[in-house]
Amino acid sequence: MNTYNPVTDEVVTALKNIVGEKYVKTDAATLDVYKADESLAPSFWRTPEVVVSAGSTEEVSQIMKVANTYRVPVTPRSAGTSVSCGAVPAFHGIVLLMERMNHILEFNEDGMYMSVEAGVRTIDIQNMAHSKNLMYAGDPCSADSCLIGGNLATNAGGNKAVRYGTTRHQVYSIEVVLPDGKVTTLGATLKKCSTGFCLDQLIIGSEGTLGIITKAVLKLVPLCPYKLDVLAVFTDLSKATALVPKLIKAGLNPTSVEFMDNNFVRSASDYSELRLPHYEDGCYDIISIETFNEDELDDKMEKLAAICEACGATDVVEADDRVWKVRRNCLESTRIFSKVATSEDLVVPVTKIADCIQTLVDESKKYDFRVFCLAHAGDGNLHFQILKCDMSDSAWEKQLKEFRAVAYRYVYDLGGRLSGEHGIGLKRLDYMEQYTDPVELDLMKTIKHAVDPNWILNPGKVISAC
């Protein structure tokens, strides 16, 4: 296990020399802001010793050199919208803010790519692409506040992953500052390449443990002019989830397939003061289809309706704004039941999602907490919202641990994983060690150790030190 040195005045001075005095903060109020992310998991929060805001790749590079010289850990931070404590400084030290590097460097319409700094907001990228009839397909739910660097570091998923893949699939290349401060560009603006190791994909999704992404060239795709969202209502949960692989196999190529169980239908409808079909007993699939051609959309809609009905849907209607409002209010709507809650981000093969939801919902009934289920069903990603309600703290901790032991083992037996899109961060570190194949885990640690021998960059995330 590595040990780190405290951030001394000498370190602070060195950092000020790099970025300028006003971008180095050591006051308690600032440090307190950067101890947390959006996880609402205080037991994982850690206070940094210094917060530094970098303005350029060169500054990031110099900061890493200082950090190695003084053996002080560095935790890069985007907008802090993570819910896995990936941007929390596990070993204190330096929190490195990327938000000043917020320039869109190039928008090439003909080449259909955009070159951006890591601190650009995802929504700004989406909007700029949109303005020229193009689309950036990365679309995490926090797009209006998160930064692209964080999306890249965590391989963020989101609303369009069924059709377009996750953040790692939207990338031509990344500029990276390695743990030793050296800078390189990995990947290239090419449709295909068999020239050396695929290091870009290794860095993307490594949650800032192998390198700090400072810039990226992102792929854009043509914007589909035709779009329709459908709400398929089922009174049988397993039928609602069994629909999903059938949609994929029929070549409908949906942009998203979202699932809400009846708990969420009720609570979010109540919260939104809207009454949607089968409030009492309905489970919902919301399916988005986009096409380049009107006939194609009509054709897909016919096929979609036929499949939904064959799968036992009681209603198949256009999903209007009311449906999306209810969907958006899901998490917020649970506050009335419980102020304390935790969200799971399990992912399973799409064919297993019906079994998985049913089994885990049944299992959850053995415990005193309540479980509400949302899913990005089209990509097998389950967001179980577990509500503490009126349980004691000790019973909550104990039962949660027991439920997770059963749930995670079951998900891994199905071929699933701990996180579909939120990442491991600090929060799931112990589970990562427990559920990952030891050979794979060793290989990750071997690579981490080779690339970052001082374990200076975001230590304590994804994998623990050997």
Place this chain on the structure above:
Amino acid sequence: MNTYNPVTDEVVTALKNIVGEKYVKTDAATLDVYKADESLAPSFWRTPEVVVSAGSTEEVSQIMKVANTYRVPVTPRSAGTSVSCGAVPAFHGIVLLMERMNHILEFNEDGMYMSVEAGVRTIDIQNMAHSKNLMYAGDPCSADSCLIGGNLATNAGGNKAVRYGTTRHQVYSIEVVLPDGKVTTLGATLKKCSTGFCLDQLIIGSEGTLGIITKAVLKLVPLCPYKLDVLAVFTDLSKATALVPKLIKAGLNPTSVEFMDNNFVRSASDYSELRLPHYEDGCYDIISIETFNEDELDDKMEKLAAICEACGATDVVEADDRVWKVRRNCLESTRIFSKVATSEDLVVPVTKIADCIQTLVDESKKYDFRVFCLAHAGDGNLHFQILKCDMSDSAWEKQLKEFRAVAYRYVYDLGGRLSGEHGIGLKRLDYMEQYTDPVELDLMKTIKHAVDPNWILNPGKVISAC
């Protein structure tokens, strides 16, 4: 630089104990077969000391342990269809054949995936998927003879890469034997995942230097029922290539866009004894469109024809079997001009392909060889066929070196790379060292050294030892 030990009788005995006597060959005739691949580049051929055929993952694992114990290098080999000398044993030692591991282990129609051993022929995977209205989208030109393990190791490209991506995009997971003999599965049969480093993509395309892929779970996609191939004829080379990014941006989502210059149109037409439009002065784009809907196909065809005409096409006709026959005969047809030839596999951004072809064709006129140009234009991948014709050996070597120096520098300045789909192997090793950013190259070597400290697995490929 590592040194290796010779393959002694003791090593041979150890290998026979693992796989059985009949699967270990040391006779000169067998060794001679495995000195080469399909590159026709005798200066890169190397004779192995022993050829071993593995029947299982466990055997591959044990062979790697023996190789480390005795410090004997191992070169894994699929069907040997590489043209980059990736499967040639650079430091002699053991050639490890994967062809006995040729079982399709599972074909899951609902889950749309196939689990296969590394030695399965690519065409057998394609055909099995096809039989159930599904498609495996990896489609290298050698599909009828190459094995999937080689496709994965080199990230093979091929005929459908414009729409579906290269081999690395068709993979859910791989089983890998690491250089030390340990076995793990990387990746999972999941649509999304943010659980740990993306090690599967690191291994895929590393040309057997970081691990031996023994099994893979491959993605299948729904087979499109409607298809049309179009031949667009241009009398101006730059107009033919300028078409490509316009097709992509229009959302036509072509499966392939192939380009042939007039040299190839003439030589392949003559060879095929067929006369196609504008034999004397035509450059060809052959565009394949596939859809799930007949109206959609009609609509795309209308748009395609309009774009081709706006780009200056003189003829836009259906590309029938005659066109594909001519396309297939391209390489063979050059033999009449030159028995000795070399093929480049350069790749550039799709927007740069017109400039690139024009500039390199102009540059080539300064030399005594002839250059014919084919391209997987839709993905920016150029196959320049350079014909020695009646040049002396010394002039050929000298001028080829000079041309490559200009061409490679130019391609890198455009943001391109040495290899789009053939890989680096032994053949392009020196150029890889020369043109790759030193920080990136160091990072590759750092990872290689960490994962394979004895440099026992396929040494001398992609990167040279430190």
